[in-house]
Amino acid sequence: MTDRTKIAFKTSRHAVVTPPPNNAADAALPAGGASASASGPSFSPLYQQIKALILRSLQSGEWRPGEAIPSEIELAARFKVSQGTVRKAVDELAAENLLTRRQGKGTFVATHAEEQVQYRFLRLMPDQPVAESTDSRREFLDCRRLRAPADVARALHLKPGDMVVEIRRVLHFSGCPVVFDDIWLPGRLFKGLTADRLSEYRGPMYGLFESEFGVRMIRAEEKLRAVAADADIAQALQVPQGTPLLSVERLSLTYGDQPVELRRGLYRTDRHYYRNELS
Amino acid sequence: MTDRTKIAFKTSRHAVVTPPPNNAADAALPAGGASASASGPSFSPLYQQIKALILRSLQSGEWRPGEAIPSEIELAARFKVSQGTVRKAVDELAAENLLTRRQGKGTFVATHAEEQVQYRFLRLMPDQPVAESTDSRREFLDCRRLRAPADVARALHLKPGDMVVEIRRVLHFSGCPVVFDDIWLPGRLFKGLTADRLSEYRGPMYGLFESEFGVRMIRAEEKLRAVAADADIAQALQVPQGTPLLSVERLSLTYGDQPVELRRGLYRTDRHYYRNELS
DNA sequence: GAGTGGTCTAGACCACTTC
DNA sequence: AAGTGGTCTAGACCACTCC
Secondary structure (H helix, E strand, O other): OOHHHHHHHHHHHOOOOOOOOOOOOHHHOOOOOOOOOOOOOOOHHHHHHHHHHHHHHHHHOOOOOEEEEEOOHHHHOOOOOOOOHHHHHHHHHHOOOOOOOOOOOEEEEOOOOOOOOOOOOEEEEOOOOOOOOOOOOEEEEEEEEOOHHHHHHHHHHHHHHOOOEEEEEEEEEOOOEEEEEEEEEEOOOOOOOOOHHHHHOOOOHHHHHHHHHHHOOEEEEEEEEEEEEEHHHHHOOOOOOOOOOEEEEEEOOOOOOOOEEEEEEOOOOEEEEEEEEEE | OOOHHHHHHHHHHHHHHOOOOOOHHEEEEEOOOOOOOOOOOOOOOOHHHHHHHHHHHHOOOOOOOOOOEEEEEHHHHHHHOOOHHHHHHHHHHHHHHOOEOOOEEEEEOOOOOOOOOOOOOOEEEEEOOOOOOOOEEEEEEEEEEEEEOOOHHHHHOEEEEEEEEEEEEEEEEOOOOEEEEEEEEEEEOOOOOHHHHHHHHHOOOOHHHHHHOOOOOOOOOOEEEEEEEOOHHHHHHHHOOOOOOEEEEEEEEHHHHHHEEEEEEEOOOOOOEEEEEEO
């Protein structure tokens, strides 16, 4: 706990324990940050470095969704830092919904499989609270492989001509068609995905992606618009042509902000609304 | 730092320092929480209690928006807890956007007045990044006082017949009308609000509410729908009647989740979209 | 009882801002 | 140089879960 020790910690940050030992030159890290460093970040708190290491283990699949990660004490020992520093790193990952803490049990890799109310990402709420029976139904209209259209390729960071899986489906609530989804997935990541697999699977679609294809959705960006129903959509959602619909274009991202799903949804908003909270 | 001291802290939590000393019986708080407590919360971490006290000072106006609050060390002394405990309380308030920390300067009461990009709550984004000139214009159509319609009264937790201020306005971007807003405010809180005051004020409307009426918007809940433009709206937004518009009903809340504004917006989404992030 | 995360403290040092 | 928030550590105890 002397000054010496403190500095030793500081200068050996990058060499800190990690499963595949990183032998990068220590000199790459500024000694104390005291001197006027050149441009750039030039400094990263210890807990951020620990956070990045944990993130790497998550990404590499060292701990699978739903599993417990090592206890804070174990992680502290592994990374040779105090428990408090690990705690702060884990706190941030938990705040980002990548980890879930459960007092007395441990810290777990977040999963879409047993999400509390099923649909973590679906913001559509019924105007009238639904009578207990959450009678939702998924109707898969289509699931096929094709070369990505230009706009889809661009959104998913694919090369023009790369294969994608396209899924079309309708969600029904209380017996009424409410959502029409058109979904594109990179073919490379979703080999073997078929309409049957989709139909058979119980639970959220993102749970299937996670358990069957190892693709974990972390966050998503949505663009909302109001549009008029064309003939096809009008039929699918059983509304007159020209009915205003809520258009929701969602780009889902996995670790490292890599796009892995583009989804274009059209929502009927006569008996439902899209809920959002600003803060 | 003996056990004795620890317990002393615990049992005197509620009596902890606060400007108007609270003389509530210490016995009201469970001693250690060890015994099987009855139903209810029955336990609140120290930092949550400190957080509540800071919140109370914010609500009472002890520190005004934009001002610095006492340093962590001062707060720790005032509340007779460690700096770390104050820090955790402040951390949470900062995460909720009620406080803003600035390294080396202090912790400040958050404000809408000098918000970074002006519109913290407006999620409408242009399809094409706007050429530097953020040429937005506000056109106030109306500002009058009337008795609250039933639905407005219900949303704002007012009694039927209470007075409200109704404001109608159109927002223009790049010379084009994009947003039609219909806004209701409790008359009791906004005495003296006139169309002139609104027109004169530069900066976000929530900034004016804050500095002129002491009403600070903390968070808001929105319900989005797609609707068709009726004749009046069509004229105001210069679109054909029946054009799909994004309907955004916003309920803004202040401290203690008290509703203080109901806003019904209709957005043209032909050149803009409503951006949302899911995580 | 053992193990986990959750709270609380105390003290050191660092980085940033202001004087 | 002084004051502020930011990081890091070490150790204590508490609450919860499981055996």
